[in-house]
Amino acid sequence: MTGQQSRKAHFGTINDVLKIEENRFWKIDSGKSMLRPEIIVATFCLFLATQNCLADSLAGELNFTKSLPFVGILYFKDNSGSPNANSIDQKNKIFGHRLVPVSKDGALNFVNSDDYAHNIFANDIKKGIKFDVGLMPPGHNLSLKVDWQEDILLRVGCKIHPKMRAYVANISSRAYQIFNFEKGINTFPVAINNIDPELTRATLLLPKYDPIEIDITTGQTVTVDITKRGKIKGTLTLTRD
Numbered sequence: 001m002t003g004q005q006s007r008k009a010h011f012g013t014i015n016d017v018l019k020i021e022e023n024r025f026w027k028i029d030s031g032k033s034m035l036r037p038e039i040i041v042a043t044f045c046l047f048l049a050t051q052n053c054l055a056d057s058l059a060g061e062l063n064f065t066k067s068l069p070f071v072g073i074l075y076f077k078d079n080s081g082s083p084n085a086n087s088i089d090q091k092n093k094i095f096g097h098r099l100v101p102v103s104k105d106g107a108l109n110f111v112n113s114d115d116y117a118h119n120i121f122a123n124d125i126k127k128g129i130k131f132d133v134g135l136m137p138p139g140h141n142l143s144l145k146v147d148w149q150e151d152i153l154l155r156v157g158c159k160i161h162p163k164m165r166a167y168v169a170n171i172s173s174r175a176y177q178i179f180n181f182e183k184g185i186n187t188f189p190v191a192i193n194n195i196d197p198e199l200t201r202a203t204l205l206l207p208k209y210d211p212i213e214i215d216i217t218t219g220q221t222v223t224v225d226i227t228k229r230g231k232i233k234g235t236l237t238l239t240r241d
């Protein structure tokens with residue numbers, strides 16, 4: 001058989017192709033292949049199933065007795081994790097997100113998709129964070145290094161449109177939930193999935209409210225008060241499975 005005939009013969013079926021790949025990469029000294037494709041697929045499926053079983057989930061609700069905060073975030077601090085989002089857009093004279101989670105030493109990107117020029121500034125005297133990016137004409141964007149303290153909410157605004165506001169949460173977390181509170185609704189459901197079982201401390205940040213830390217392990221239900229300068233403004237009930 002010539003070389004060309006040989007190649008033709010081998011590419012006859014998928015099995016033949018797999019056999020070629022097996023022989024090329026996985027054949028071991030004894031001549032028997034250990035890493036057959038079906039074994040790799042089965043192992044991968046088992047890995048996925050195990051991961052799912054090991055991850056915890058959090059359910060519950062936030063209740064406010066009277067007034068509501070603008071926004072909020074509940075998260076499990078995880079030093080090996082960081083949030084995916086890191087961009088704030090501007091459109092129709094509002095920020096595209098009320099709250100954007102970012103990670104320490106990462107970048108916070110601002111995008112102006114609006115027909116108007118905007119400005120972005122922060123001036124948190126208590127926490128010593130101050131920046132002003134100047135004027136951002138339509139279509140412009142810029143990036144800011146996140147180098148301020150973690151686990152706080154930083155308010156950002158626009159000096160041209162004083163009603164514009166958004167919050168930036170500098171957190172190390174992959175398991176978090178953002179709450180966009182709506183007037184007239186006092187109860188908001190909590191749902192966070194894929195929580196690493198080793199992470200047992202959840203943090204709730206609400207602008208101008210006292211930060212709350214809740215220790216909760218698998219199988220527990222915990223209720224804590226939500227406070228603003230020490231005064232009770234609501235409750236947070238969490239159940240972890």
Ligand SMILES: [Cu+2]
Nearest residue numbers: 118119158161
């Ligand atoms: Cu503006």
